[in-house]
Structure formats: C-alpha cells, structure tokens
Amino acid sequence: MRRPRWIGVLLIALIVAGGFAFLGRWQLDRALQAREVGPRITETTHPLDAVLTPGKAIADKRVGQLVTTSVKTVPADYMLVQGRDNGGGVRGWWIVGHAVVTSGADAGAHLAVARGFTPDKTKAIDVQHRLEASAPEQLDLSGRILPTEPPDQPEDSMSGNPPQMKDLAIAILINRWTELGSNPQIFEAYLVAKNHVPAGLVAIYAPPPVQQRSIDWLNAFYAAEWVVFAGFAVYLWYRLARDAWEREIEDLQELEEASGQVAETQKVD
Structure with a gap:
C-alpha cells in the first residue's frame, strides 16, 4: 500500500469518495429543503x-x-x-x-x-x-x-x-x-x-414565522446511498491492494516451491 502506484490509486479513490460525499450532502440538503414551510x-x-x-x-x-x-x-x-x-x-x-x-x-x-x-x-x-x-x-x-x-x-x-x-x-x-x-x-x-405607528409607541416586534422543515425520505435515502458509495470507493482501493499483495505472496511461494524442486532434482542427479 505504500508503493507509489497504490498511493496514486488511493488519491484517485479519495477524490471519487469526496465527489460522492459532496453529492450525498447535496441530496441531504434537498431532503430538508424540498418541503420547507415558512419564510x-x-x-x-x-x-x-x-x-x-x-x-x-x-x-x-x-x-x-x-x-x-x-x-x-x-x-x-x-x-x-x-x-x-x-x-x-x-x-x-x-x-x-x-x-x-x-x-x-x-x-x-x-x-x-x-x-x-x-x-x-x-x-x-x-x-x-x-x-x-x-x-x-x-x-x-x-x-x-x-x-x-x-x-x-x-x-x-x-x-x-x-x-x-x-x-x-x-x-x-x-x-x-x-x-x-x-x-x-x-x-x-x-x-x-409595520407602519403608521402612533406617536409615543414603537413598532411591534413581529419576526418571520419559525422555519419548519420536514424530511423528504426519498432524498434522504439517496443521500445515504452516496455515503455508502464513498465508503465503497476507499474499500475498493484496499481490496485491490490486498489482492495484488496476495497474488505476489502466492507467486513468491510458487517460485520458492519451484526453486526447491529444482534444487532437489539437481541434488539427486
């Protein structure tokens, strides 16, 4: 994983995960804003x-x-x-x-x-x-x-x-x-x-209604999906690096076994 090749792949995975996270945040905002009531x-x-x-x-x-x-x-x-x-x-x-x-x-x-x-x-x-x-x-x-x-x-x-x-x-x-x-x-x-306030009085404090929000669950589900995709991008990098490492170990083991067999054959000869 510390090899330049896999560090480069990690950077690509992090960029992809960041993009997915941004899309998840955008989808979550949509879930909250879609049904705004108030101001x-x-x-x-x-x-x-x-x-x-x-x-x-x-x-x-x-x-x-x-x-x-x-x-x-x-x-x-x-x-x-x-x-x-x-x-x-x-x-x-x-x-x-x-x-x-x-x-x-x-x-x-x-x-x-x-x-x-x-x-x-x-x-x-x-x-x-x-x-x-x-x-x-x-x-x-x-x-x-x-x-x-x-x-x-x-x-x-x-x-x-x-x-x-x-x-x-x-x-x-x-x-x-x-x-x-x-x-x-x-x-x-x-x-x-708000206007024509009689002399001796001040305008009545009347702020906008409290902002109310209800969640659009479909958009919230999509937001969760993007988070899963972001995590999967990093996991995919880990899985690819581990698979490559395991293949190298298998190749080394096969090479050692082959070298051992050659040495035994030469010894018998």
Whole structure:
C-alpha cells in the first residue's frame, strides 16, 4: 500500500469518495429543503384579500404572511392588550384598533389592527385616550397577519380602567366594537402593523414565522446511498491492494516451491 502506484490509486479513490460525499450532502440538503414551510412563502407581500377571507380562519401556511391593505380607523374602539413580549424579554402593552377595510374585494370588512407597543402602562393609556379623541384616519397599512387568539376567561374579563385584555381574541373585541352594522364581515385574524405607528409607541416586534422543515425520505435515502458509495470507493482501493499483495505472496511461494524442486532434482542427479 505504500508503493507509489497504490498511493496514486488511493488519491484517485479519495477524490471519487469526496465527489460522492459532496453529492450525498447535496441530496441531504434537498431532503430538508424540498418541503420547507415558512419564510419562503410569508415574506412575499400580498394584498390582504389574496390571503384572507372574512369569516374564515387563516390557512396555516399563511400565518405571519406580509400583507398590505387600506383601512379607515374607528377611534372609539381602541383597546389595550397587556403582557405582550416585544422581543428581548421586554413586556408591555399593545394598542389595538378597529379598522374598516376600504380597498380590494373585501372593502367594508372589519379588521383588528395592532398599531404599536409600549412598556409603560401610563403611556399606553395616554396614547389610547389620544387616539380615541382623534378623527378617523385613512391609512395604507402593511404588516403581518396573525390568527385570532382564543379568549382565556377569566383572564380576558376586561378588568382595569380602561379595560385591558391579555389575549387578542377577535370574539371579545367584536362585542365592544361600534359601527359594525347589521351583517358585518369580520376577519378572524389581526394585522400587526409595520407602519403608521402612533406617536409615543414603537413598532411591534413581529419576526418571520419559525422555519419548519420536514424530511423528504426519498432524498434522504439517496443521500445515504452516496455515503455508502464513498465508503465503497476507499474499500475498493484496499481490496485491490490486498489482492495484488496476495497474488505476489502466492507467486513468491510458487517460485520458492519451484526453486526447491529444482534444487532437489539437481541434488539427486
């Protein structure tokens, strides 16, 4: 195996094995990426009416989808949602408003909009009162659409002054919203707005959904096959070198036997 010839064959075997290992890594990446769900879908912005229909739950693959929509706010219906994490362990209050969609196929539908965050309760109440005293706003909003949270009684009993919720439950909000009309169309989700953040608040931390992956087992099997091929390339070098060594040993033994027979014949003569 230390002879130049077999060292050269080993280098060739290692190059082939490296190629097989690269193909195995590529196949494994394909196995993981083939069924990715999350940011690849949600990070492309769509109009709200292309993602969500009033009265219907949001599809799992669209949770966290970036959307745009035009709305008109309803100042009387601002609420506080407490205990919200805004990243880095900072907790505080969301100011959530009631808006009526004014664009697209769902114009006239009602939408909850989380407009901003503050860690200070007094500031949250001041901003809420200021917004309630303001005129309706026409806003072109962009942000993430998230599903309604389930009401958790008695946590969401509207305790406090002003009333404050712990969960952003649409079922609770609509019981307090005004200007709904006789047969309202209501989105069963809410928008976390990225723009038009009211003065005194900061934008709500709304990262992309956690990347989820499921394994494509067929591609994973192919990846394992390439690993086996890589190992076989090195084993083949070993087997060829050993076979050559064994043939040399056999040839030497045959030569020794032949030499011994010749010597005996000469001795008898």
